[in-house]
Amino acid sequence: MDWKMFQALLSGVNKYSTAFGRIWLSVVFVFRVMVYVVAAERVWGDEQKDFDCNTKQPGCPNVCYDYFFPISHIRLWALQLIFVTCPSLLVVMHVAYRDDREKKHQAKYGADAKLYNNTGKKHGGLWWTYLLSLFFKTAIEIVFLYLLHLIYDSFYLPRLVKCDIKPCPNQVDCYIGRPTEKKVFTYFMVGASAFCIVLNVCEIIYLISKRVTRIAHKIKSRDRIIALQHERCKDQDCNNCSLPMARLDLKLPFQVNEEIRASAPNLSSAA
Template sequence: MDWKSLQALLSGVNKYSTAFGRIWLSVVFVFRVMVFVVAAERVWSDDQAHFDCNTRQPGCTNICYNYFFPISHIRLWALQLIFVTCPSFMVVLHVAYREERERKYRAKHGENTRLYDNPGQKHGGLWWTYLMSLFVKTAVEVIFLYLLQLIYDSFRLPRQVSCKLQPCPNVVNCYVSRPTEKTVFTYFMVGTSVICVILNLCEIFYLIAARMVNLRHRGTVHTSACQIQAESDFDGCRPALKS
């Protein structure tokens, strides 16, 4: 997987993100992608080759390994990183759509005209797109954490498992390679996923709160303007009433 290309694509998201979004992006690259590429892939590189069972029955070891590890941790985390980062592209595409509309508007009405004050400003439809991307990212994180716990029944890898599946002749004991090291990495990846969920929730509440404050401020300004206009109209009519 070309993680450099993914980093180049997500670098454009950073300038449209809030402070929480920038922290989330840093956590994803430093504590998830870097750890995944540098260390985690190597830890799980020999998981099937070093999965030993106390039998020489052909096919028994493969059957037991596929039963206890239906999806490799490393492949599940790779899918999780892809699905988690994809919603951020919604924001980039929306901004690109706004910039294209801005270009066509200026070409039609002149270079001094403007359709948007700032195409990357989170107002209107872009605000909803950004908020929706946060909900999708949070849902994906929770779903993959649930799948990891459901498939392996725990985040802790056992040292030994017992298997009784065909073509195994009887109950055989199988031994997982480097279970402690893999358990440490599993808890680390789960912990960073939880941190990313918390950051997404904080950003959601921040966006909603900022939107409510902005709408309240607009309502206050509009009410004040109406009151000033009403008083001006009344003062303007007052001399006529005296005459």
């Protein structure tokens, strides 16, 4: 892959990530990819040549090596890094899809017409894409850690292994090359993977709590507006009902007095 294209992809992932996502990206591509490329490949190298058995029986060292190392650490980590970085690219592809829709919409309805306020803002479908990518990354990390634990007995590499698989004539002793150095790098890569899982879980909790807080704030604001509208309606009803009654109570005595005076003018003059 071209490094410029690779840098563009990384900058896109970093641009649309949260603070936890940026830390995760730094851990993956500094403490895992760089260690993998610079040191881990050299430590393992062609480990089958360093796997030495105390027999010259043809095929015995190959069979024993395949039994104790069904898949190499270095190749398993390469698969893990490939699979764990793919979900992050889904977010970049979703933003690119939004940008394309925005350009087509503006070309059809004018430059002022907008489908999205911000194509990179994590709302709607993009929020779900980002959240699902976090779940996928966490699941991939856990699966590969479990495979490494299952194949290599709790990530442990002994100096000596005993093999009695055919075509070995009897139980033979086989020695692993640079076991301490390989053990250190194994623990380092496992620790970096576990730290990435913690970052993913923290980011999932952060996104969900932020979404729940935003929804609760919207519901509270809506309830407040509805309560204010109810209070205004109640005040308006009270005013409409009380004002005519007050006016009626004030005008009714004067109307009676005027009718009495009109019907009996003598009484009004005598009074």
